[in-house]
Amino acid sequence: MSDKAKIWGSTLAAAAAIVGALFAVEGGFVNDPKDPGGATNHGITEKVARDHGYKGPMEQLPKSVAVDIYTQDYINEPGFNRVIAISPAVGHKLVDAGVNAGAGRASRWFQEALNQLNRGGQDYPMLTVDGQLGPRTLAAYQALERKRGRAKACEMVLKLVDVQQGAHYMRLGMPTFVVGWVDHRLGNVPLARCAETVAGGGQ
Template identity: 40%
Template sequence: MTSFDDAFEALIGNEGRYVDNPKDPGGATCWGVTERVARASGYAGPMTDLPRDTAKAIAKKLYWDPLHLDEFDPRVAFQVFDANYNGGHCVIWLQGAAGAHVDGLIGPATIAAVQAVDPLKFILRWNALRLRYFTSLKTFSTFGKGWANRIADNLTKGAS
């Protein structure tokens, strides 16, 4: 992976089109964008019709840019982007996987720590933190198999 565009393509492979699972606390989503996020981003149409380009613009603005992902190895950036899009504690995990001071704030020290760590070691640590988080959720029994498969796919992408 070399850019946001590549990461978005890989992400959409994890997300897919419209889904509205009554057991999902996120509610109706399309391209992985929840209805709440779509509305807050100015989209007023039916969620079943959310344009892919609109989802991509939302992804860049809300889930890529705030974490400075252009500054990281593309394999690392994708892992963080996927988790930020899917939900979790990305800055804390970023700091933990990089061996940085964990304070939940992304700044120059965190960015430098992530840049300094071997990307493959980062990806292994990152996904360990992410799996531990998933197993702590009460919805793990419903969605855990899909989340575990997502991480398995992401590990494969990270090794490329």
């Protein structure tokens, strides 16, 4: 098997582990009248499920459908699979934040973190914070790795994404949910995981 094929296979395995972690956090069916997302199962809202063609009761949404939705909407489409291939820990954080707050918002938090860590453009060019995770964003993260070291770059990005995510929660005016969000969504990717690679080894 080629090195490229091994990396691709390891990236798929890392993505599957992230989806498994999402299931553990999101739980099963809920329909809280205070939650604007409405009926939700496995973390998938009814609107998202319907947009993907699911017509059955939300209480019976199969996990396999949820896996497909997570993979398409929250891993591949926003380009987080490419981040997972570079840093599984940062990729996990972006996927989780994307599920909870929107993939575009998670991408902007990532870009903003990178801009704050480039010493005013000295270490790599400033990014347009547009939520479009393309080659320039990935190149900026890799430049940060080269400058700060693989683990340290990951640690700093995780911290800054958490800061922005926490500030987002505080602005929402939804106090019923803040305790759960802070408990389960902030600091949920341990900094110790920053040494991981897609192949499961260290630096």
